[in-house]
Amino acid sequence: MRIGVLLSGCGIGDGSQIEEVILTYLALDKYKVDYICIAPNKKQFHTVNHLDEQIEPKEERNVLIESARIGRGKIRALDHIHVEELDGLIIPGGIGLFKNLSNYVMDKEQFVLDEQVDTLIKCMHQSQKPIGAMCGGIVLLARCLGSTEGPLNLCTSHGAYKQLLEMNHIIVEELEADEILVDTYHKIVTTPAFLGTQDLYKMMGGVDKLVKALLTL
Template sequence: MAAVRALVASRPLASSAFAPLHACSPRAPLHRSAPRPGARVALVLSGCGVYDGTELHEASAVLVHLSRGGAEVQIFAPDIPQMHVVDHAKGQPSESETRSTFAVDGKDCKVHEDVERVLKEFHKAGKPIGLCCIAPVLAARVLRGVEVTVGHEQEEGGKWPYAGTAEAIKALGAKHCAKGVTEAHVDQKNKVVTTPAFMCETELHHIHDGIGAMVKKVLELCGK
């Protein structure tokens, strides 16, 4: 299952809230954009690769659209062992290495305590949050009554192979809103924006467009 843990926050960026998470070096130009007049955004990723964490195309699309929107970006990630590391050449976990437990535990999943804290703090402060692919489950788990989308609610011949996630979201007490892959759902009350991304089996440019819609809406909520 493609997974990117993308959290987009408005300015000002509450750096102290992210202290327990690992911030990539600001000296590396690919990890942090140059200072810009737009929104200051924190992008939270998890792992590296479609089978055990952040899907690379999704992460790249988020960064491209944030750059186009004039945002100043810093990337963060939990500095902890992953549940497992997948050998992407074999498609199997590597026995000698370790890396939200949703993929294993479903609606009974646990969210990393610092990620949960940051989500709640940003939500309480009225800062917009953007989540794509499976990451809307995080909001469903920790933000009471939130509205999110992970796409359609039926598999439709394999086009939406993870459609069952919508039922898990409902079981968590959140509202699922069916959307197409190029669309984003905006929960105006909670300032949470979500898009399906690779929850759908489709061409890459559709994923790119959907993530663009998510980023655009988040920046609009930032007033940028």
């Protein structure tokens, strides 16, 4: 079995949420599951200085190259991945999802996904391969599949993005960070992760359960 881990850069402000990615790796290693990281080979929306949280207007970075920082040497460009190579997909969070994998930061509720990302998620779903998502990854999943495949059952915590999820035909369930929601019909598993807590140990429980459940779908 091989699971794809979809990355959007490195660092919460302009890429993937590093802690969620590492907890995903930890769970995959625990259950002895092979995985490959995936990211689009494209220019990053912008670069954030994570020390002062300010945008660096003169610095340009590449999403794939930045993602490789946390790719553990196992990363491929999204346009070089075929759905047939994957048995499942996991989407960790991070603001990069809204900047590099979609145009949410520009168009808000009317946002669209990057074409390659949209195709990957839809092809995985149409192939009946399980998909896991956490934090902002849940929003991406809702936008991609909710309007055409809905209603989907997805989770949130503390009401985060609830209105946006419901706008995309999602049945929303409030969870704690160490809980998961399994939509068996659509083969989707979600957990709040950082939407629910800043406590990594509690978050680890949810991510671990997500990976374990994904393997049974």
